Amino acid sequence: MTYTGYLELEVGKKQDRSVITNSFFDGVLKITRPTYLTGGLPLLTLIHVGGGYVDGDTYKTEVIMHESSRLALTTQASTKVYKSPRFGVNQAMEYVLKPNSELYIKQDSLIPYKDANFTQSTNVYMSSSAVFYYTDIITPGWSEDGKHFQYKKVASKMKIYVDDQLAVFDHQLLQPCEQLDQMMYLEGYTHIGTMFFLHPELNERIIEELREELICDEKFRFGISILSVKGISVRILATSTPIIESFFTKCESLIRGFLNNVEIIEWRKG
Numbered sequence: 604m605t606y607t608g609y610l611e612l613e614v615g616k617k618q619d620r621s622v623i624t625n626s627f628f629d630g631v632l633k634i635t636r637p638t639y640l641t642g643g644l645p646l647l648t649l650i651h652v653g654g655g656y657v658d659g660d661t662y663k664t665e666v667i668m669h670e671s672s673r674l675a676l677t678t679q680a681s682t683k684v685y686k687s688p689r690f691g692v693n694q695a696m697e698y699v700l701k702p703n704s705e706l707y708i709k710q711d712s713l714i715p716y717k718d719a720n721f722t723q724s725t726n727v728y729m730s731s732s733a734v735f736y737y738t739d740i741i742t743p744g745w746s747e748d749g750k751h752f753q754y755k756k757v758a759s760k761m762k763i764y765v766d767d768q769l770a771v772f773d774h775q776l777l778q779p780c781e782q783l784d785q786m787m788y789l790e791g792y793t794h795i796g797t798m799f800f801l802h803p804e805l806n807e808r809i810i811e812e813l814r815e816e817l818i819c820d821e822k823f824r825f826g827i828s829i830l831s832v833k834g835i836s837v838r839i840l841a842t843s844t845p846i847i848e849s850f851f852t853k854c855e856s857l858i859r860g861f862l863n864n865v866e867i868i869e870w871r872k873g
Contacts, residue, residue: 607660608632658687662694668704684719691720700729715754716744792840796847801834
């Protein structure tokens with residue numbers, strides 16, 4: 604199959620340093636050279652050179668983390684999904700984390716504009732000794748009349764397999780025809796953020812401390828769920844993208860503080 608954008612990465616460990624052992628990209632997806640952060644963590648930035656997703660686009664990303672390797676992966680800018688009523692836009696992502704590997708993914712917001720139809724499927728296959736961190740944000744696109752939720756559909760499925768067993772299945776389906784601003788949906792909020800963090804040292808004490816430190820206000824609401832494996836999922840409803848970004852930054856900082864001796868990732872460039 605030919606994709607609009609395709610990315611394949613492998614990260615290994617050589618002489619106590621994580622390095623990109625294999626990379627291939629095609630179409631509109633590109634990556635930067637790795638920047639090594641404190642502690643030798645390589646940071647890669649994913650770049651979309653096409654300007655946005657349009658009807659019929661297909662994308663696939665595959666990342667393999669070999670034993671004891673580490674990687675931080677982020678995006679250059681928000682992902683804009685334009686009018687796509689006929690075929691929609693489809694994106695598939697697959698991440699493989701072998702024992703003691705660490706993969707941190709922080710994405711800029713997904714912005715679906717009027718009549719956008721976007722479907723994403725994410726599969727994670729990881730060892731119980733690995734670390735997986737992932738965030739995404741959905742922001743309603745601008746429209747001439749100023750109304751929110753004019754996209755057709757945003758569907759996102761996340762499956763996380765730990766030691767070959769399905770541990771997490773999250774299906775997020777947003778269809779504005781179902782009145783997303785009403786009770787039991789977004790309840791008046793316009794932006795939604797999701798975070799998954801799986802770590803072999805996470806425990807209930809750390810999660811309770813995190814809940815105590817994080818307080819809701821009128822600008823956002825959030826919930827933290829303990830997974831059946833060592834990890835958490837977090838969902839936040841808010842009124843703007845910066846609010847969610849700040850919240851995730853605070854979550855990350857607190858968790859790393861509770862875990863001790865884990866450096867804070869310097870995500871933003873320049």
